[in-house]
Amino acid sequence: MTLLTIDRLSAGYGRSRVLHDVSLTLGESEIVCLLGANGAGKSTLLAAISGILPTAGGEIHFAGQSIVGIGPGAIVRRGLAQVPERRQLFGGMSVEENLLLGAFTVPSKAEIARSLARTYELFPRLAERRGQTARSMSGGEQQMLAIGRALMSEPRALLLDEPTLGLAPKFVELVLKLARDLREAGTAVLIVEQNAQAALEVADRGYVLSVGRIAQSGSAAALLQDDSVRAAYLGGHAEGGTMETRLRRLADAFGSQSTNPQTPSA
Numbered sequence: 545m546t547l548l549t550i551d552r553l554s555a556g557y558g559r560s561r562v563l564h565d566v567s568l569t570l571g572e573s574e575i576v577c578l579l580g581a582n583g584a585g586k587s588t589l590l591a592a593i594s595g596i597l598p599t600a601g602g603e604i605h606f607a608g609q610s611i612v613g614i615g616p617g618a619i620v621r622r623g624l625a626q627v628p629e630r631r632q633l634f635g636g637m638s639v640e641e642n643l644l645l646g647a648f649t650v651p652s653k654a655e656i657a658r659s660l661a662r663t664y665e666l667f668p669r670l671a672e673r674r675g676q677t678a679r680s681m682s683g684g685e686q687q688m689l690a691i692g693r694a695l696m697s698e699p700r701a702l703l704l705d706e707p708t709l710g711l712a713p714k715f716v717e718l719v720l721k722l723a724r725d726l727r728e729a730g731t732a733v734l735i736v737e738q739n740a741q742a743a744l745e746v747a748d749r750g751y752v753l754s755v756g757r758i759a760q761s762g763s764a765a766a767l768l769q770d771d772s773v774r775a776a777y778l779g780g781h782a783e784g785g786t787m788e789t790r791l792r793r794l795a796d797a798f799g800s801q802s803t804n805p806q807t808p809s810a
C-alpha cells in the first residue's frame with residue numbers, strides 16, 4: 545500500500561520557485577532513494593513534506609489523508625518524521641534530552657519511556673552516553689542520535705536527509721543497515737543520498753531530482769544500470785572519485801607538467 549503520495553508539488557522560498565510539479569510515492573515498508581546534485585531541491589522537498597516549508601501547489605497525502613498545511617507537529621503525530629540535513633542536534637544538551645525532544649508529540653509519559661528504552665536497545669552506544677552532551681560525540685554517533693530522536697515518535701515513515709554525509713565507512717554501513725532493519729520492521733524510508741551507489745544497493749526504488757523536477761525514476765536495480773545515472777552519480781565518468789583523484793585527472797588533462805596542482809611548474 546502507498547503510504548506517502550506527492551502529486552505535482554511546487555514549493556520555494558519567497559518568489560523563487562524551487563520545486564516544479566514533483567510527483568513521488570513511498571510504499572509501506574519500502575526504501576526509496578532520492579538522488580540529485582547539490583541545489584537540486586532535495587532538502588526543499590523534504591522540508592515541504594514535513595510541513596516546515598509551505599507548499600505553493602500540488603498535494604501531499606500520507607496514510608490516505610492530505611497533510612498540506614496541517615503543520616510540522618501534526619505531521620509528526622500522523623507518523624511522518626524527518627532526520628534533517630546536518631542533524632541539527634542541540635549540542636549543549638545531553639543525548640537523552642535530545643532524544644526526549646523527538647517525543648514532543650507523544651502525550652503519554654509511559655509511552656515516552658517505552659520509546660526511550662526501545663531507542664537505547666537499538667543504539668546501545670546512546671545508552672552508554674545518555675548523560676553526555678551531543679556535541680561531545682563523534683559524527684557517526686551524532687547521526688545515530690539524530691535518527692534515534694526521529695524514531696522516538698515511532699514513525700510509520702522516516703525521511704533521512706543525507707544521513708551518511710561526512711561519516712566514516714563503518715557508520716555509512718551502519719546507517720544503511722539501519723534503513724534495511726527499519727523496512728523489515730515496517731517503517732518506510734525515504735533517503736536523500738550523495739552516496740548513490742550505496743543507497744541504491746539498499747533501496748527498492750529511486751528518483752532523480754534535477755533543478756527541482758523529477759528527471760528519472762525506477763527500480764534501484766534499473767537506476768544502478770542506467771547510463772545517465774551512472775555518469776552523473778555513480779562515478780561513471782571523470783567527476784567521480786575523491787577530490788585527490790579528480791584533481792589528478794584534471795592535472796593530467798592539462799599535461800604532465802602540472803601533475804601536482806599545488807606547485808605548477810614555471
Ligand SMILES: Nc1ncnc2c1ncn2[C@@H]1O[C@H](COP(=O)(O)OP(=O)(O)O)[C@@H](O)[C@H]1O
Binds near residue numbers: 557587
Ligand atoms: N532557506 C532558503 N532560502 C532561499 N533559498 C533557498 C533556501 N534553502 C535552499 N534554497 C535554494 O533552493 C535550491 C534548492 O536547495 P536545496 O533544497 O537545499 O538543495 P539540495 O538539498 O538538493 O542540495 C537552491 O537553489 C538553494 O539555494
Ligand SMILES: [Mg+2]
Binds near residue numbers: 587588629705
Ligand atoms: Mg540538501
